[in-house]
Amino acid sequence: MLMKEITLIAGTEETRKTLLEQLRSYIGEYIRIKSYAIDEGIEEIIKSDLIILSSDLVYPEALPYLHEDSKQRVMTARRTINYHYIDKLLFIPPGSEVLFVNDVAETVFDSIGKLKELGINHLKFIPYYPGIKSVKPVKIAVTPGEGDKAPEFVEEIIDIGPRLIDMTSMTEILKRLDMLEGKAHELSQKYLAKIIQLGQRLVEATQETNRFNKNLKTVLEGVNDGLLSVDTYGEIKVANGNLEKIFQTAMPFTMGKNIRQIIKNKELLHFLLNDPDGANMILSIDNVEILVKKFYIKEENLIVATFKNIKEALEIERQLRRELIKRGHIGKYTFEDIVGSSESIKNKKRIAAKLASSELNILIEGESGTGKELFASAIHNCSVRRGGPFLGVNFSALPEDLVESELFGYEEGAFTGARKGGKKGLFEQANGGTLFLDEIGDISPKIQARLLRVLQEKEIMRVGGTEIIPVDVRVIAATNKNLMEMIETGKFRQDLYHRLKVLYVQLPPLRERKEDIRELVNYFIQQNEPRSMRIEEEVIQRLMHYNWYGNVRELKNTLEYMLAVCEGDVIRIHDIPEKSFFQVKLTAESFQGYKETNELEELGNSSELYFILRQLYTAGSQNILLGRKQLAELAKAEGYTLTEPQIRQRMNLLEEHGYLIKSKGRAGTRLTRKGKQMVEQERLNG
Structure with a gap:
């Protein structure tokens, strides 16, 4: 016996694939099924025992391709919501406004009606289709495979897949092919299996939601702060047990109640419902200071507030601090x-x-x-x-x-x-x-x-x-x-x-902030010596003369040495360590990268270069500007024969090698750190 043949004609390729898969799963074992999509084009005359259209809109475009014998054997399938993806809708928060998007108004309103018949009534559906004059801008859109038609303001598209052929149409297909009597039981069994499968998925989705809510409740109750969430009208959406402990009210913060029934403090009510987002306030409840913070969740139109016992929070911080100190x-x-x-x-x-x-x-x-x-x-x-x-x-x-x-x-x-x-x-x-x-x-x-x-x-x-x-x-x-x-x-x-x-x-080295040495010396004496101690001015001046290449740490060590060897309660000049005690130059690995090789010797005329650096160093420490003319006069006084052009040439050389910086105007010429170190090193070595 030859297998009967049906042809499915859908508007889009996605709808064709979905409906073809459905037909094959229900009746594909004993009926040959062909399929076409209008948007993919039809290039042959179609002749079958039965032509099934996905909607009435397909008929005018399919008609030219139908064989004369087949034109009398055409039916339009009744369609229903794709139950494979219906659980996606259960995860949208109750009361949410969502667009329902489809290609024409008829299918939009039909689909919304089908969803409500299936019990999906926790959402507020807003119809949307191409050509609609106006629509409320919302962030979520639901669509049966027509996501490209959603407006630009939509942020999230939930695709529940193209609508499926309903069971009345499946039954009618078998009836028109004279196969209903022999295949009705098998068809109903397959349909029942699909419904049971859907039921299992919905149960799993419900269980997952319940687990999430249980975990969320555990988290809320585990938080030390009181937590409260209300809408802009004051209706309670979430409240935890610690909130009730803080307020110690006879009336519980039950979900659905208005906070005006529970909270009588007008200042707090105004703060929660009227003050700007991100505001804080301190509230006194039974002589207990409570810090209240609030923020606004615009997407959900919710106000969230936390209530923190200030005394307890400070004690927790002190405990944490003590533990950190302990470790x-x-x-x-x-x-x-x-x-x-x-x-x-x-x-x-x-x-x-x-x-x-x-x-x-x-x-x-x-x-x-x-x-x-x-x-x-x-x-x-x-x-x-x-x-x-x-x-x-x-x-x-x-x-x-x-x-x-x-x-x-x-x-x-x-x-x-x-x-x-x-x-x-x-x-x-x-x-x-x-x-x-x-x-x-x-x-x-x-x-x-x-x-x-x-x-x-x-x-x-x-x-x-x-x-x-x-x-x-x-x-x-x-x-x-x-x-x-x-x-x-x-x-x-x-x-x-x-x-x-x-x-x-x-950080600057100590030799660049020698004015701090006196203060540091007094500080270290106080830190290390409980008895009243004083230090002779001559000692301070001598300490300020050193360059402290070991910086504050070296100064501290020096003070500890002098405190250990001094007699009585006075530090005198003879208590200063011998010269070998001090670090006399920077290490090769130091940050400044001091080089032991005397670079000035390699440049030639080193004594004249040293002279210029020394004079600029001395003048800089006294905030005096030196020009080439003054340097030439000082050179002559010390026995150097240096003209102004020669001084300019040597200063250019020193600038090239990073010892000084020449500036125009009142800034004058000043030594770099490298130049200062060279002078200080020469003095120590001399």
Whole structure:
């Protein structure tokens, strides 16, 4: 017996595919099915036992391609909502306004009616089709495969797929083919199986929603603050148990009630329902101070407020602080702990305090002993992260093979001797706070690469681990090396340098702020000696004469030495250590990159060059400007035969090699740091 044949003609290719799949699943075992889409074009005359149209709109365009015998065997399928995707609609919040988008008004209104018949009545559907004159702008649109027709203001499109052929049309197809009596039971069984499958999906969706709501309730009840969410009319949408504890009211904050029935404080009601978004207020309930914060969720038209017991919040912060102190994970210094009244150090403190308000990484450069860790700690304690941990690591004191595990942690069994259960690295321990990376110039290329990735991705992976761990850490790096020179020689990554140096502070050496020495000396005496001590003025003057290449740390060590050897309660000149005690030059590795090779000797006329540098140094310390004429006169007085053109030539040479900077006008000529160091070094060596 020959199989009967039907032909499906749909308007679009997507509708054709969907309906063809449906027909095959129900009757494809015993009926041959052909299909066409108008928008793809029809290139042959169609002759079948039955022609099925996806809608009446298809008929005029399909008619020219129908065989005369088939024109009498045409039916238009009744269509219904595609139940395969109906669960998508259940996740849209109740009461939401959504557009229903389709190609013509008839199918739009028909589909909305079908959805309501199916019980999808928790949404407010707004009809939309091409040519409609006006429509309310909403963010969500639902469509049966016609998403391209949605207006531009729609932000989210939920496609529930093309409408399916309903069961009455399926039955009619079998009836017209004289197959209903033999296949009706099989058709109903398949339809029932589809309905059961849909029911299972809806049950799963409901269970998932219930699980989510249960978890959400657990979270809300676990929050220490009172939480309240209301609409703009004051109707309660969410409230947790802590809110009721704070208000201690006989009437519970039940969902659906209006807060005016529960809260009688007019000031609070006005604050919640009328004050601008982001406002705060302090409320007193039974002599308990409560901080109330609110914000507005425009999309949901909801007001959310948190109620925090100020006393409890402060106690929690104190407990956290005590725990951080106990672990040593706390910034010990503030800007008030940085001693000095010179304009130089005050300016650096002002800059650092401004940088503290940012969340960006900071690079601190300065010679050894200038107070880089003090500044890092002070920046942390002046930032929004001051309640979080502050941890530091000095790379110069850490063996290379331990750096990776210290920074990133390790998993159990990562290496011989690894702690059972693994260990958190410094990045994990500093989460929510600040990590101070001292002597950053000492890390290897391998660690540089890993550190760069952490700074880029904000996540780490422990040594021997596979899990990606997100971290929220601000990095403050410090160095006494010239990182730019290290980049040029390939010892430091340029991309890492720029990741670290988003913000920047360069600390001045002590020899450039000698006016702070007196204040520092008095501070160190008070810190180290409980008894009343004084220091002779001659000692202060001698200390101010030194250049302190070890900076504040060297000065502190010197004071501790003098306090240990002095007799009585006075520090005298003979208590100053011998010359060998002092650092007399910068190390080759220092930030300034001082070179022991005497560059001036290589330039020639070194004594004359020294003379010019000395005179400019002395004049600069007294705020005196020197021109070529004055220098020529001073040279003659000291026995040098130098004309003004010769002085100009030598000053040009010194400028080329970075010893001085010539400026026009009142700024005059001044020494660079390199020039000052050369003079100071010559004096110490002399």
